[in-house]
Amino acid sequence: MRAADLIAFNLRLIERQRLRSALLLSAIAISVMAINLLTGIGEGGKQFVLGEFNLLGKNVLIMLPGKKETTGAIPPLTGEATRDITLRDAEAIARLGNVSAVAPLIAGKMEISHGTLSREAFTIGSNRAFFEIRQLEVAHGKALPQLPFEQSQAVCAIGSKLRKELFGTKPALGQWLRAGDSRFRVVGILKDKGEGLGFDMNEAIIVPVANAQALFNQEGLFRVFIELRSLDGLQKTQQRILALLKERHEGEEDVTIITQDSLLSAFENILNTLTLAVAGIAGISMLVAGILIMNVSLIAVSQRTREIGLLKALGCPARTVALIFLSEASIMALNGALLGILISELLLYVARGFYPTIPFTTPFWAQFGSALIATITALLFAAIPAQKAANMTPVDALLDKKAGQA
Amino acid sequence: MTGPHTMIELQQLCRSFQIGDQCVHALDHIDLQIKRGEYLSVMGPSGSGKSTLLNMLGLLDMPSAGEYLLNKTATSQLGEEGRATLRREHIGFVFQSYHLIPRLTARENIELPLILAGIAPKQRKPLIDEVITRLALTDRAAHAPNQLSGGQRQRVATGRAIIMKPQLLLADEPTGNLDSASGREVIELLEELNDEGITLLVVTHDQNIGDRARRKLKMIDGRIASDSVTNSVATSTAL
Numbered sequence: 001m002r003a004a005d006l007i008a009f010n011l012r013l014i015e016r017q018r019l020r021s022a023l024l025l026s027a028i029a030i031s032v033m034a035i036n037l038l039t040g041i042g043e044g045g046k047q048f049v050l051g052e053f054n055l056l057g058k059n060v061l062i063m064l065p066g067k068k069e070t071t072g073a074i075p076p077l078t079g080e081a082t083r084d085i086t087l088r089d090a091e092a093i094a095r096l097g098n099v100s101a102v103a104p105l106i107a108g109k110m111e112i113s114h115g116t117l118s119r120e121a122f123t124i125g126s127n128r129a130f131f132e133i134r135q136l137e138v139a140h141g142k143a144l145p146q147l148p149f150e151q152s153q154a155v156c157a158i159g160s161k162l163r164k165e166l167f168g169t170k171p172a173l174g175q176w177l178r179a180g181d182s183r184f185r186v187v188g189i190l191k192d193k194g195e196g197l198g199f200d201m202n203e204a205i206i207v208p209v210a211n212a213q214a215l216f217n218q219e220g221l222f223r224v225f226i227e228l229r230s231l232d233g234l235q236k237t238q239q240r241i242l243a244l245l246k247e248r249h250e251g252e253e254d255v256t257i258i259t260q261d262s263l264l265s266a267f268e269n270i271l272n273t274l275t276l277a278v279a280g281i282a283g284i285s286m287l288v289a290g291i292l293i294m295n296v297s298l299i300a301v302s303q304r305t306r307e308i309g310l311l312k313a314l315g316c317p318a319r320t321v322a323l324i325f326l327s328e329a330s331i332m333a334l335n336g337a338l339l340g341i342l343i344s345e346l347l348l349y350v351a352r353g354f355y356p357t358i359p360f361t362t363p364f365w366a367q368f369g370s371a372l373i374a375t376i377t378a379l380l381f382a383a384i385p386a387q388k389a390a391n392m393t394p395v396d397a398l399l400d401k402k403a404g405q406a
Numbered sequence: 407m408t409g410p411h412t413m414i415e416l417q418q419l420c421r422s423f424q425i426g427d428q429c430v431h432a433l434d435h436i437d438l439q440i441k442r443g444e445y446l447s448v449m450g451p452s453g454s455g456k457s458t459l460l461n462m463l464g465l466l467d468m469p470s471a472g473e474y475l476l477n478k479t480a481t482s483q484l485g486e487e488g489r490a491t492l493r494r495e496h497i498g499f500v501f502q503s504y505h506l507i508p509r510l511t512a513r514e515n516i517e518l519p520l521i522l523a524g525i526a527p528k529q530r531k532p533l534i535d536e537v538i539t540r541l542a543l544t545d546r547a548a549h550a551p552n553q554l555s556g557g558q559r560q561r562v563a564t565g566r567a568i569i570m571k572p573q574l575l576l577a578d579e580p581t582g583n584l585d586s587a588s589g590r591e592v593i594e595l596l597e598e599l600n601d602e603g604i605t606l607l608v609v610t611h612d613q614n615i616g617d618r619a620r621r622k623l624k625m626i627d628g629r630i631a632s633d634s635v636t637n638s639v640a641t642s643t644a645l
Contacts (some may be wrong), residue, residue, distance in 0.1 A: 005521045016509040028638040309503045313466055314566075315494020315520045319485050394493075400504070 001320050010328045021332065025298055027376050028336025029343065031289040032121040035282035035370040036344035036362045037385065041351075042275035044360035049267055051359075059231050061238060063093075063224040063245075063257050083249050084220025087149040092244055098228050098237040104128035104278035105223040106151060112205055114166040114177040122204040123179060125212020130158075133225045136201065141173045141188035146206055155189035161202035177206065180215050212233055226257075234259065262317050279366070286370075286377055289336075293329055294381035301325065301385045307390050309397030318390040324387035326379060333378030337371035411555070413461060413605055414440040420471035421458050421628075432458040434628035435472070442573065445600045447619035450611045452624040456609045457578055462608065464497050464576045465489040467470065477573075494523055498567030498604075500596070502579035506551040506566075512558075513538065513547040516565040520529045524569065537565045541595070557588030564595055568604070575599060577608045581615055593618065 001009075014021040065085045087104060094102040111118055130136070131143040138157065156177070163172045163186075172186050184207055192202060213219055219388060228237055238257050246253045261339035301308070311321055341362075348360045421433040432455045440446065450457045461467040462474065465481060474481045476492060484492070485535040499505075506515045516537055520530045536549050541561045551559055560580060569573055577596060581589030593615055594606075600606040610616050 001522055002524050002526070005524075009521070012509055038553075255633045306505065307507055310507070311522065312490065313464065313491050313493060313499050314519045314522055315492075315497075315570075317490045319487075320522065324510075393468070398466065398501070 001316075001323070006323065006327055007331065009324065010331050013199070013328060014331065017198050018146075020296060021355050023175035024293060024332050025339065027289040027292045028333055028378070029340035031282065031285040032337045032340025032374050033344040034285045034340075034348075035279060035373070036341055036366055037347060038278040038282045039275055039366040040344065040348045041360035043273070043276045043363055043366075044348075044351075044358045046268070046271035046275060046356045047361075049271060050264060058260050059228045059234070061228065061234075061241070061257050061259055062224040062263075063226060063241070063255050064222075065220060065255055065362045066257055069256050075254045083252065083253060083254050085224060085245075086221070087220060087243060089148055089248055090221065090224050092157060092214035093224065093226060093241055096240055096244065098230065098233045098240075099226055100229045101133060101227040103127055103225040103227075104209045104221045105130065106209060106216060106218060107222050107226065108216050110179050110205075110215060112162070112166065112177055112179050114175065116176075117166050119162075119165055123212065123215065124204055124206045125209040125215070126206060127209055129227070130206070130225065133227050134201075137191040138188045141186070143188050144206060145187075146212075147208055150210050151208070152214065153173050153208050154182065154184050154211065155187045155208065156184035157190060157206045158186055158191045159190050159200070159202040159204045161206060162198075163189050173292040175383035178324060179207070182215060184211070223352060265331065282370075283373070286373055289374070290377035290381040292330070294384060297329060297382045298388070300328075301389045304389075304390065305397050305400035307396055308392055309400065312392070313398060322386040322390040325389055326382050329378040329382030329386075330375055333375045334371070337374040340372065340374075341367050409441065411441040411443075412439050413442045413477060414438070415457065415475040416462075417473045417475070419462065419474060420470045421455075421462060421467065422470045424568070427505045433469070436628075436630060438623075438630065438633075440605060442605055443600070443603050444605055444621055445597070445619050446607045446621045446623060447613070447616040448607065448623045448625060449613070449616040449632070450625035455628040458624050458628075459625065460576050460578050460609050464499055465493050485515070492513050494497065494519065494570065496573050498570065498572040498575045500560065500563050500567050500577040500580045501576065502582040504551070506559055506561045506562060506582075511548050511550055512543060512554060512562045512565075515551065515562055516569055519570045520567060523630065524527065533569060537569055541565045555588065556584045557591050560584060560588070562593045564599075568599060572604065575608070576607045577606070579610055581610070581612060590614070 037344075065083070090102050090104045094101055103126050108123055109120050110123035112121045112123070124130070125148065126144070128144050128146045131138070136143075139160065141157070144155060144157060145153065156179070158166075158172070158177075166172070166177060167175065172189060172199075175185060176183050178184075184205075190201055190204075190206075207215070209221075224297065226241065228234060238259070241257060242253060242255070245255050249255075303357050308321055311324075312318075344362060348362060351360045352358075412559065416436050416438040419433055419436040419438075420431065421430060423430045434455075436459070448459060450456050458467065460471060465474075465476070469482065472482075476496065479492070481489060481492070507514075507518070510518070513534060517530060517534050520533060524574060525533075538544055541564065543558065543565065546554055546558055546562075551562070554562065559582075564580075575596065580592055584592060589612075596606055596608065599619070606619075608615065608619060615624060621633070621635045623630055
């Protein structure tokens with residue numbers, strides 16, 4: 001039997017049994033769609049989170065107070081300090097060879113007001129280097145001035161949303177605003193950038209770190225970002241920083257340094273597991289579709305027993321009979337898979353429209369894999385009925401009295 | 407015993423079925439020779455083994471014992487694939503219940519054996535056209551089986567049986583579902599084909615149909631009770 005004739009023969013059958021075909025097609029389409037949608041969402045989420053961390057360069061170390069023994073899980077993001085990291089510690093680190101920049105960080109919520117308008121905003125105390133390390137761009141004005149760590153100056157940079165909320169349509173640059181007991185002059189307005197590491201920079205205010213110490217009445221630093229000149233000496237530099245801090249903290253190693261890589265790999269592990277779990281759930285729906293295919297094929301075999309008998313009487317070999325059933329199943333599976341992929345792409349396109357910051361895309365392996373799995377599932381589950389049909393003796397199949405007469 | 411024109415030879419052929427504890431001998435040591443171009447009818451009461459004999463000759467069933475030689479090929483040696491090839495190339499079937507595929511048109515039903523044999527569409531067309539014209543089905547060719555009368559359906563089934571130009575045409579109660587006019591029409595068509603050289607074997611209940619054949623087999627309890635040739639001219643030409 002020629003391939004074109006085989007396809008034509010099956011298409012006739014599929015067309016004739018519209019309802020049955022539509023049900024089967026939608027079952028396959030839904031399971032393929034589930035795989036694609038779920039991996040698409042999983043991948044989108046993963047890319048989003050990884051993108052967030054990538055805002056920091058690879059050559060940036062993050063130091064936090066406190067030492068925690070970790071067992072390969074996420075590094076401690078909230079360390080319990082036995083001893084504060086001071087600005088002088090940060091200065092000492094900045095003098096190390098491979099270190100190109102150091103940005104100390106103190107952060108908290110603070111009531112910010114201008115005239116009669118006031119609101120609570122995320123207040124960051126840091127320095128000029130912070131802008132570079134966090135890749136913050138200034139839309140108007142300029143970044144914080146280059147100052148020695150311990151020198152305070154009453155200037156600030158604010159996020160675009162905070163600017164709008166406090167100043168409305170009026171110009172903000174050069175204006176004074178009040179934070180707690182202090183007054184700051186606005187020297188820069190940040191470019192709209194969205195969230196980074198969970199901080200919404202659009203709603204933040206950045207002041208010199210020494211001012212923040214006074215504002216929060218706190219000497220210890222919350223974080224220190226350390227930018228290295230090159231990645232080569234990363235391990236060594238990390239050791240040197242730890243040694244330096246140990247020396248400065250009377251022989252006690254009470255800080256934790258995390259690297260971009262350790263953070264990323266920890267998150268990537270979690271997210272990969274999540275994507276796989278989600279794909280597994282979708283796989284179950286594929287199994288359900290497979291069993292449906294088998295049931296439908298078994299019913300088809302028993303309904304078409306007389307036809308099978310006829311085909312055999314006409315000299316159709318057993319393998320052609322099996323091929324007819326298998327090819328019908330794979331035509332359904334391929335079309336169902338295609339439909340499923342199209343629908344999932346459409347839905348992800350709509351989702352990207354609603355959440356432009358999250359890159360919802362199904363990776364190629366998921367699309368290809370789901371179509372492949374659908375086809376293999378269809379073939380596997382159709383194999384038993386097909387074999388059953390092929391193995392019937394012609395006379396038994398012809399004499400089947402269950403089917404109606406044509 | 408076996409002449410040069412012998413097409414079919416059954417040697418001590420048996421077919422038995424196990425029904426419960428009982429062993430039913432549907433065919434009980436049958437010896438039979440059929441020459442090319444013969445016209446046989448097989449009659450006998452229900453359960454006498456007529457249909458089993460036809461299925462056996464059509465290679466649709468396997469003997470329990472004995473041998474069936476088709477064109478001197480021992481068929482018991484063949485596997486299902488080999489038997490399928492013989493069926494495809496040498497044997498046409500006409501069934502009582504037509505066995506047409508309902509979703510295919512009359513033309514497509516006739517075309518089916520050519521499709522299964524893997525013949526190219528270009529070569530198929532003239533063959534089908536010829537058969538359709540021959541069977542006077544030209545204006546019914548595009549109809550589905552359920553839009554055709556019983557006689558027309560059986561003509562379509564006959565067209566399908568002869569499209570591969572078989573040597574042997576086996577008809578199992580071909581008129582069983584038809585009124586007498588349609589039945590006569592169908593049997594005359596089969597006889598015409600026999601006149602053109604095809605070997606025809608008709609299994610029937612109908613004495614009038616059975617009597618038309620030149621050679622009449624009567625079966626009782628799985629044995630051939632009588633084998634009579636009425637027309638000596640036919641036998642002599644066959645010899």
